[in-house]
Structures are given as structure tokens and as C-alpha cells.
Amino acid sequence: ETGVTQSPTHLIKTRGQQVTLRCSSQSGHNTVSWYQQALGQGPQFIFQYYREEENGRGNFPPRFSGLQFPNYSSELNVNALELDDSALYLCASSLGQPGGTDTQYFGPGTRLTVL
């Protein structure tokens, strides 16, 4: 158990719809990162939030957006869903320690299927 929870566990949407995925970080963790993991691939970095501001972004279009709240929860929003958005979406929280040793704790993920 990492103390990171995600909801919902599974979700089915149709192309063009919008979806919001939620994550609850470990208490005290001021950094949350979101990843997309397609079947058979490693997780791909979407973006990271630090103290409620976006701190960096991977190679994902603007229709992927996020929010981080003061209560250690966060959201990933995806607009205009495409079939290729079908994947496991993971959030990971960390203390945000400098020095490159920042261990990230992953939640169980949300399995999104776009039909």
C-alpha cells in the first residue's frame, strides 16, 4: 500500500467525450505526477504539479490538463477523447525533495477505455 488512491478504477467513454480522473496523494506530498500507460508499454509522463502549479509537461496535447488542490488531491482531465487515449492512467505522489532522490509512490491506476 502506497497511500495513493485513484478513482474510478475503470471507466468507459466514447470518442469525443470528456473525462476526469481523480487521485488522492499521500499526506504531506506536495508533488503529483500523472502518467499514461498503454498496453505493453512503460508509463509515459504526462505532467507534474508542485504546490498546485504545473511544473513540467511531457509530449501530450493541451486537451490533457490537470489540477492539484491543497488537500493533496488532484485531477487529470482529458477533452475530446480519442481511441488512442485508452490506457491505464497512473498518478504518483512524492515529497518533492531536491537532489534527484525523490521517490514517487504510485496509485493503482484508472483503466480508461474509449469506444
Add this chain to the structure above:
Amino acid sequence: LAKTTQPISMDSYEGQEVNITCSHNNIATNDYITWYQQFPSQGPRFIIQGYKTKVTNEVASLFIPADRKSSTLSLPRVSLSDTAVYYCLVGGLDRGSTLGRLYFGRGTQLTVWP
């Protein structure tokens, strides 16, 4: 960001020691080496992290040679429950940032047989 290369798959038997080697020829001075384990439909789980020489914890050891261009994750006496995908990651501080991000490759699928 340093690219990593690791075997796609490995097989072992219960009770054996497993060594998974990762190549990272372009590792930067401030990069750390981190290994994660992932079971199907679960998030990755941190195993071990190191910078140089040898690091050991209750589940694994990490061997890093002096040139740091490779690293080896050693799992002693594996069991069936160690069947998982193992990811080697290399990274550290982003330029101008105090926070690190994780870039995963495809990992190594370890299968442990009875």
C-alpha cells in the same frame, strides 16, 4: 535524459538469484539510477535507488560500476510472486528545477517458474 536499455524478458526458477542489467551509456553526472517493479494492472512500486557502487535493502541489491554506464538489479532467491515487469530509470534534477520526473522504457518482464 539518459536512455536505458534492458532485456525485454527473463526467465528464472524459484529460489534462484536473478540479475537484470540495464545499460545507460549517456548517464549524466547528477543522474540517479532507480528501479521499479510493476504487477499487471497496478502502479509501479519503488524497489531501490543508487548513485554509485552498491546499494542493498531488504528486497534487492543494486550494483553500479565506477563508470556508471550500466547497473545490475539483483533479486536474491526469487519466488513466484516476483513475476513482474522491472523498469530501470535514470534521471535526476531537471535543468533549473529541483524536482525529478520519471521516464520509463518498456522494462524487463521477469517470469519465475516453479
